Amino acid sequence: MQALRPAARGYIAVVIAMAAAGVVVSVAAALGVVDVPTGYLPAPGQFWRAIVVLAPVYVLATSTPSSMGVPVAMMANGPVLFAAYMIAGPFAAALVAASGLAAYTTVPWVKRGFNTAQFTLAGLGAGLVYVWLDGPFAAEFEAQGFGTNILVPVVASNTAAVVLNGLLVYGVLRTAEGLSFRSMWRTVIAGSVVPYLGYGLFGLLMAVLWSVGGGFGAMLVLLPLLIARWAYRQYAEQQRAYEATIAAMVQAVETKDHYTRGHSERVSRAAVMIARVRGMTVDRVNALRYAGILHDVGKLGVPTRLLQKTGPLSDGEYERIKMHPVHGTEMVRGITFLEEAYEGILHHHERLDGLGYPSGLQGMDIPEFARVISVADAFDSMTSTRSYRGARSVEQALQELEHWKGTQFDPVMVDALVAALRREPWQPGPVTEAVDDDSALVAASFDHDDPGAPIPLGSDQALADAADEAESAQVSALRQQDNA
Amino acid sequence: MRTRWVDTSGGAALVIAAALVLVVAAVAATAVQGLVQPSIALAFGAFVAVGELIRINLPGDRVAAPLGAAGALGYALLEVFDGVATQYDVLQVVAVVAVGMVLGTVPHVAVGQPPRLDALARRVLTTAFAAAVFRPLYASLGLAGVGTPEWQVPALMLAVVALSGFVDALLAALIRSSRERLPFPAALRDEARAFVGIGSVIGATGVLIALAAEIMGYLALPIFAIPLLIAQFSFRRYAAIRATYTQTIRALSRVTEVGGYTETGHARRVSQLALAVGREMGLSEASLIDLEYGALMHDIGQLSLADPIPGGATVMVAPDEQRRIAGMGAEVIRKTGVLDRVAVIVECQSEPYRRPGQPLDAGIPLSSRIIRACNAYDDRVGGLTDIEAQLAAMEQLRLGMAYDYDPRVVETLSRIVERNSRLGLQP
DSSP: OTTOOHHHHHHHHHHHHHHHHHHHHHHHHHHTSSOOOTTSSOSTTHHHHHHHHHHHHHHHHHHSOOOTTOOGGGOSHHHHHHHHHHHHOHHHHHHHHHHGGGOOOOOOHHHHHHHHHHHHHHHHHHHHHHHHTTOOOGGGHHHHOSSHHHHHHHHHHHHHHHHHHHHHHHHHHHHHHOOOHHHHIIIIIHHHHHHHHHHHHHHHHHHHHHHHHHHHHHHHTHHHHHHHHHHHHHHHHHHHHHHHHHHHHHHHHHHHSGGGTTHHHHHHHHHHHHHHHTTOOHHHHHHHHHHHHHTTGGGGGSOHHHHTOOSOOOHHHHHHHTTHHHHHHHHHTTOGGGHHHHHHHHTTTOOTTSOOSSSOOOGGGSOHHHHHHHHHHHHHHHHSOBTTBOOOOHHHHHHHHHHHBTTTBOHHHHHHHHHHHHHSOOOOSOSSOOOOHHHHHHTTOOOTTOTTOSOOOSSOHHHHHHSOHHHHHHHHHHHHHHHO | OOOOOOOOTTHHHHHHHHHHHHHHHHHHHHHHHOOSSHHHHHHHHHHHHHHHHTOEEETTTEEEOHHHHHHHHHHHHOOEETTEEOOOOHHHHHHHHHHHHHHHHHHHHHTTOOOOHHHHHHHHHHHHHHHHHHHHHHHHTTTTSTTOOTTHHHHHHHHHHHHHHHHHHHHHHHHHHHHTTOOHHHHHHHHHHHHHHHHHHHHHHHHHHHHHHHHHGGGHHHHHHHHHHHHHHHHHHHHHHHHHHHHHHHHHTTHHHHTTSSOTTHHHHHHHHHHHHHHHTTOOHHHHHHHHHHHHTTTGGGGGOSSOOGGGOGGGSOHHHHHHHHHHHHHHHHTTSSOHHHHHHHHHTTSOSBOTTSOBOTTSOHHHHHHHHHHHHHHHHTTOOOHHHHHHHHHHHHHGGGTTSOHHHHHHHHHHHHHHHHTTOOO
């Protein structure tokens, strides 16, 4: 707000001045200083009674900030504003909205002043529309009966409020940021229709209750709303706690396998990118996100000694490393919303040609989640620094993926990743690694996720063939040691 | 604090039987005298049925049908409908609501879900209570007369609803304390706490429907369902993420088993035993959650060990090593940033409850003392059901009561072990 353009400042000043004028006129009308036609003011005594009840509630409702991702539709001050003109006419709505200036918030003064003015004018305008369409005051609801006589003015005044509010906000965005009318329509107006419908509905309910149960009854309408908001907050809090817990646990896994720090999180990110390109539903994308984070959790079941081992592995040792998807699945079984993710975790090292592990599935027998994670996994492995090679560039990694397309990876998923990377850039893992004593020990261990990794034996025929005589001899010597 | 619990075994059966008697009587009476104002009865009955159909599960194995319960309350409190005074009596309220609830439950049973009769019975009794208190009071106070201050009716309704909420919590506590062998006051406190949030939405909506129907007629039902449904949605999402959270902690607690650091099922057994002890000692529901998480993750520090302890039994290693493992576990848990209480519990599990020459160490949470004893027990017994091993393990705990194990925890644990072996249960 500091660097507001002069045009925006001027605009805001005009809006505030108009609202102030509206407030002055409203007070004058209510006090009888100026004459207003009948129908703009309720029965004597009703006006100030409504203000006395509604204004404090409005101030309170405005004071509770809608932070923590609580949807705007759950704001409680909107309904009070709409109820105000149904109970006591447009001037009452203007005064109630103006009282919002006294709310306790951390919002800066310029913004607060503008928002108050904006709601004052919207409330006044909507109230005028309501009166022009012969909308009855709450006190007359009982006598008139409930029907279109009330509903039509409510909907019309509601629409007026949406439009008025949209135009006022558009003015600010236009003068401050040069926003086009088109994008304004998409963001500001479209986004406010549903919440405003909600405000209108709750406002109407408050007015109805006002007519049967007085101010006390009207306040009851806000209770379900406030509690829904409270429950939503608890939900949001719990959701955050959940994510933090998973992240911390995965971090515990990664400290075991030094050089994969951040790997799980990045695999998850790449998997989600692929899933979005493939047009998966929100629920599946979400499950895949967690499957990506948890895909290597089974490494905890592999002895640390093996994960950090330098030099070649014996067949027996390699078999144990190959068990990690099975261990991982064993662990996460029981988290019901991850059901489809189990298969993704279990089979993320399968290969299209059937040479992968643990089951040696072929082609499309490999579950979709596993085919996604497999590509994401290899991609992140290649773009990260490894002890036996530096990090490859994104282009090199994609070339490598292309190379293994059809034999190891599902071409569809590789293409999806390529498409996704064209849309948003990739942030690879840290390129330079601080080599402390621990990681020096790890220096020569291989990455089982890296399709071009030098050491794996047994499963990868091509690489096993490439292994030279000396290495084979070394392996059999190791094997004998193992058996001893 | 001696643990006493009111013996209320069969609490659920009692509540269900009472509701059944009432419903049979009500339906019979209504059938004999005929349905008064049948279209209103039909509308509310259908509303209750729909509400029952979209019931939700809340944390702590609670089932709630907010919409159904609110509709039932609305019908119980309804005095004027679309400008006309209602003439039905309390028994008709019970009959209409019960029939609606049963109809709404049929589809659940048809797809193989439990009918949850105890929850249904509670809702019927609560509604009956509200109607039986409110309707005579409304008539005798002359609230229908002209000139009554308008706040009086809503105020009376709110008071009745609050009272029936308390009745509901009483019934729920009665059922829970007998089913889960909880001390009754602890169960009542938990139920009351669990009820406040969702219960006030239900109560407020019931009152709102009853009041607004005076003007809006049938429209009041669908319109006031909207705010309630928004609230119900929030509660359901909250319950779902809570369940997922617990499942995830359980899953992650298995890492030490998969890693070969601890024996299969150790964490699960310790957590079940610890929960049983905690319940019987009257811990609140919130503390029980922390206790469960702490028990599940009590060995997580072992992951940082280079070599697994043989058999994973921390009870066999030196106190300093125990303390180091507990500290590392707490460190891992603390990294989540949201489980600080659990981290403290895990950290303190390696500490004796008192030291030589000193009184009870107030710094050691009860949960840590519980986990310490349960872990020591399971480290010695494992999944064995043989009586000898159990007795030997309990004997070791008793010998350690001077410093290591809190005598009250050991007493409770021994009661539970005895009871379980009598029932042939594990652990």
